[in-house]
Amino acid sequence: NAGVMQNPRHLVRRRGQEARLRCSPMKGHSHVYWYRQLPEEGLKFMVYLQKENIIDESGMPKERFSAEFPKEGPSILRIQQVVRGDSAAYFCASSPVNQETQYFGPGTRLLVL
Amino acid sequence: QQPVQSPQAVILREGEDAVINCSSSKALYSVHWYRQKHGEAPVFLMILLKGGEQKGHDKISASFNEKKQQSSLYLTASQLSYSGTYFCGTVAYGGSQGNLIFGKGTKLSVKP
Numbered sequence: 001n002a003g004v005m006q007n008p009r010h011l012v013r014r015r016g017q018e019a020r021l022r023c024s025p026m027k028g029h030s031h032v033y034w035y036r037q038l039p040e041e042g043l044k045f046m047v048y049l050q051k052e053n054i055i056d057e058s059g060m061p062k063e064r065f066s067a068e069f070p071k072e073g074p075s076i077l078r079i080q081q082v083v084r085g086d087s088a089a090y091f092c093a094s095s096p097v098n099q100e101t102q103y104f105g106p107g108t109r110l111l112v113l
Numbered sequence: 114q115q116p117v118q119s120p121q122a123v124i125l126r127e128g129e130d131a132v133i134n135c136s137s138s139k140a141l142y143s144v145h146w147y148r149q150k151h152g153e154a155p156v157f158l159m160i161l162l163k164g165g166e167q168k169g170h171d172k173i174s175a176s177f178n179e180k181k182q183q184s185s186l187y188l189t190a191s192q193l194s195y196s197g198t199y200f201c202g203t204v205a206y207g208g209s210q211g212n213l214i215f216g217k218g219t220k221l222s223v224k225p
Binding site: 004031033035041042043044045048055056058059091101102103104105106107 | 115145147153154155156157160200202211212213214215216217218
């Protein structure tokens with residue numbers, strides 16, 4: 001049973017470009033969570049999604065960031081007009097139902113030049 | 114509200130024991146423990162849901178106090194592979210059930 005998959009693993013963007021991060025949850029998991037981690041810091045919750053629904057986006061910046069989890073395909077975290085401060089590791093996690101253990105993917109390391 | 118982890122860092126020799134604490138000012142619905150090695154994903158260790166609960170596997174165990182405001186992770190007879198940063202993630206009563214709030218982490222280094 002494959003784990004949570006994320007791609008790309010590393011992404012380099014110039015300021016002003018768009019970044020798209022993809023997350024495929026574990027088989028059988030319908031809940032997806034996105035977290036951001038700065039170097040030497042803990043994980044900060046961003047957004048929680050179920051298929052076609054955003055359940056909690058209280059951790060998402062109001063501008064430039066969006067997330068979706070379509071009926072078919074992976075969850076996408078989209079960052080428009082990236083700035084240097086967006087450089088971080090972005091982790092996706094999934095769970096079979098709410099309130100269950102969250103299993104993390106390997107992360108996407110975004111570097112904004 | 115972010116839980117407080119202590120200590121921030123600890124250095125052990127192989128075979129020594131360690132305790133990592135995670136405290137909240139409010140009662141928690143659940144506590145989730147993870148270990149993360151540098152450059153890797155957090156790996157799930159265990160989840161505690163009930164006040165007074167204790168859980169463990171191999172030489173790593175955890176407890177959740179009766180008031181459900183503090184959890185401790187116990188590492189006994191540490192091995193080199195235990196090195197990494199340990200995070201507790203918490204879900205508060207009344208909070209979003211999908212939103213884990215993580216502490217700042219405890220960096221554990223096990224030396225030969």
